[in-house]
């Protein structure tokens with residue numbers, strides 16, 4: 001079986017509903033390891049040689065690409081030799097999160113240098129769009145640009161193929177465009193099951209952490 005879960009900020013300081021304190025983050029990872037879960041990246045799912053029914057697998061993802069993920073989560077991931085997937089907002093790399101107009105605080109996004117280090121350490125880098133606007137409110141052309149522009153920037157910066165996308169606010173628009181650019185896309189719809197037969201609306205979060 002395979003499941004996926006997601007995090008945003010990993011910080012002791014941020015009072016925001018998407019934040020997880022580092023200690024709590026580590027506790028969840030330990031729970032999963034004690035539950036005999038093996039951490040994999042989405043690329044593992046695409047390899048037909050891997051039998052996903054053989055063991056309990058979990059894909060660990062981070063949305064929004066905050067610098068605190070590098071500062072606070074990276075060392076914890078290293079401690080347990082866990083490879084994760086970081087979904088970044090390409091227009092906001094190295095900048096403050098001014099796209100989040102509802103937040104009462106400002107924090108910094110990962111820099112390209114930090115992203116390159118994460119990549120070199122075996123983590124997967126995916127796209128969380130170029131601007132983090134809700135795709136359901138955009139025109140077809142704007143939606144396609146969000147897919148295309150973010151992918152091409154990451155591909156070029158990291159010299160790889162960016163095959164994974166995470167929808168801003170978890171909202172998926174018409175799905176036809178995304179297949180041109182990505183192999184899997186993640187929502188924020190919660191479900192213990194991870195159904196690869198619906199590869200452009202994968203569910204995340206699951207019961208073990210409740």
Ligand SMILES: [Zn+2]
Pocket residue numbers: 063064128132167168169
């Ligand atoms: Zn987001």
